[in-house]
Amino acid sequence: MAEIEREAMEYDVVIVGAGPAGLSAAIRLKQLDPDCNVVVLEKGSEVGAHILSGAVLDPSGLDALIPDWKEKGAPITVPVKEDNFYVMGEAGQMRLPNFIMPPLMNNHGNYIVSMGNVCRWMAEQAEEMGVEIFPGMSCSELVFGDNGEVKGVVAGVFGLEADGTIGPNTEPGMELHGKYVFLSEGVRGSLSKEVIAKYGLDNDSDPQKFGLGMKEIWEIDPDKHNEGEVTHTMGWPLGTKNTGGTFIYHLDNNQVYVGMIVDLNYKNPHLFPYMEFQRFKHHPMVAELLKGGKRVAYGARAVTKGGTQSMAKAAFPGGALLGCSVGLVNLPRIKGNHNAMHSGRQAAEAAYAAIQAGRAGDTLDEYDNALRSGPVGKDLKKVRNVAPLNSRFGLLGGLAVGGFDMWCNTFGFSLLGTLKHGKSDAEATEPADKHKPIDYPKPDGTLSFDRLTNVAFSFTNHEESQPAHLKLKDASVPVDVNLAKFAGPSARYCPAGVYEFVEEPGSAPKFQINFQNCVHCKTCDIKDPSQNITWTTPQGGDGPNYPNM
Incomplete structure (x- = not known):
């Protein structure tokens, strides 16, 4: 496609991905400067079409961005009222008392949400402020400047032939240039992967670790529905050698989210994550809940779980990585949306300051520093050893030692330091x-x-x-x-x-x-x-x- 001449559009900031990180960055830029020219490019057919998350939302990221989100009608209306933790066996389960869980595991003050709907609402807020949002626009290439910096992306290529060549119906797309380009593609985005490799952003970090998250939405018998209930389980069917866990969240309208995350560091290539998820629903406790109900939606998405030691450098010449492009999920909490919002806000503030100072296109080291020293770094630091401990000791050992380490981190120290992950x-x-x-x-x-x-x-x-x-x-x-x-x-x-x-x-x-x-x-x-x-x-x-x- 390089031989095709494309039209180019100029913006102050180009944002790839209309998830919580990208939309937070767009909103914050407009808060700082209503005249800032911001565009958000989303590969899904609409905002929210490709958003999949648990999700129990910690509102801290939104509180910092839009403090009056309740008054503005955000679709965040189901507060968590009950927390359950179980270790599962094939025929039964053992509930863990809430008091033994580290304080960071407490969901008091959090909300059960559809992140797709939250992002749709955030997009409305951004558009009211003048942000241009273009769904259905995949970003397929990076555009580089004369000094090797990222200066834009190619978006909107349609109609290539099956072999990738240009055909009579090919639309070449266009280049969108920015003083900064933010990549908020989610986990393992193709442009983020290219940027990380080109600039060696992960040279000083451990391999990133991942889980495969699968989720179904069920409509269940109203007599079994308990709006605001949050349940997390571990153990069966994955056993003690393979790590991961499940979640059941009761939202409104007699619906529940049922999901499983299977850690992708499993050794046995015969393991079938999807079938492990399906088997989970036959556990007596789960089967009784779902009996008489119907599944209405299904999806899957990889999640990051490496912690602070696996975070790539978040800034590069001409741009920044946001949200799960860096890897900001708090593994034991199964939460990353609040950190994604914090990262978008912080990247926007760094880019605005650089543009105002005449440093447009520089590397935003101040953003990377803020990400690691601010609320995101503090959130992830407490749980940095959970993934490597699970890897080394399996379910029971990881639960015991990891829980102890999280308790220690609650008081500001760890006897283990920061453990390494080792293999990808x-x-x-x-x-x-x-x-x-x-x-x-x-x-x-x-x-x-x-x-x-x-x-x-x-x-x-x-x-x-x-x-x-x-x-x-x-x-x-x-x-x-x-x-x-x-x-x-x-x-x-x-x-x-x-x-x-x-x-x-x-x-x-x-x-x-x-x-x-x-x-x-x-x-x-x-x-x-x-x-x-x-x-x-x-x-x-x-x-x-x-x-x-």
Whole structure:
């Protein structure tokens, strides 16, 4: 596409991604300077279409940004009124007393929300202030200035031929230039990944660690609904060697969010995260809650969980990484939206100060410093050892030692210092011959569902004639290496059934990519043991269309 001449539009700040981080940055810029020219580019068909989160929202980020959010009608109306923590066995559960939990685990003052709807509301606030927001605009390339700085992005490319070449119906898109470019793409964004590699932003940090989050929305029997109840569990079905956990949140209108996060550092390539989630719903406690109800939506998204030691440098020449592009989720709290909002606000303040001082395009080191020393750094510092402890000691050991460390951090110290992560999640995958295959029960179609049936409830869609947005570095690796050595884990780690190995009698297995199913979770880019798959943005507007995730 480099040979195509494109029109260019000039802005003060270009923001990629209309999530909580990007929208917070846009709003804060306009608060600081109503004349600041700000554009937000969103790859989803509308703001919120690609937003998936638990979500119990800590309102601290919004309090700092829009203190009167209640008066302005934010869709944040279900306060948490009950906290439950369980360790699960296959047939029963043990509740952990709330008093033994570190104070940071207390959800008092938090709210059960749809982050998709919160982002829709934030977009309305931003547009009222004069922010331009363009949904359906995938950003496929970075634009660099004469000094190697990021000066913009290419957005709105449509109609490429299936092989990626220019065709008669190709729309070349346009360049959007800014004095600063903010990347708020969420976990493992393609432009963020490029920027991190180009400028070595992760040279001084540990490998980032991830989990795969899967979520369903259920409408349940009103007699079983308890608005404001928050339940977190650990243990079965993942067991004690594989870490992760589940959540059940009762919001309004007799709906509950049911979800599971599977940590992607698992060793056994036979593990099937999606089927672990489906099996969870057959636990007696969960099955009784969902009995007589119906699932109305499904989605999946990777989450960061590495902590402060895994944060890449957040500033680069000409721009900044915001939110989960840096990795700001507090793992034990399962919360990152408040930190995303803080990061957007802080990046906006740093960019505004630099522009006012005539330093436009410089590296915003003051933003990176503020991120690490301010509310985000303080929030993540207390839990920095949870992920590495879970990795080393599994569920029970991680729970005991991690809980002790969080209690110590409550009082401002840690006996453990800051632990290292070691291997990436891809490197953690072991050869299949070291592990036994896992026999998963067949979904019953009432509580549990096969992947393709559930993917229909993500309302995902991709125009089929476009190039596949999932790229292989080497087309021979999936069969010759990953299938032969790791039993083809991509057929299992993908929560949308994108990857499969097709075997016909008398023929060698073939690797097939059903990119139309993709829900943009990015797990393949993270967990593939050969790091042979690269997730890129598809044509704008394509992907899931989450109604109120």
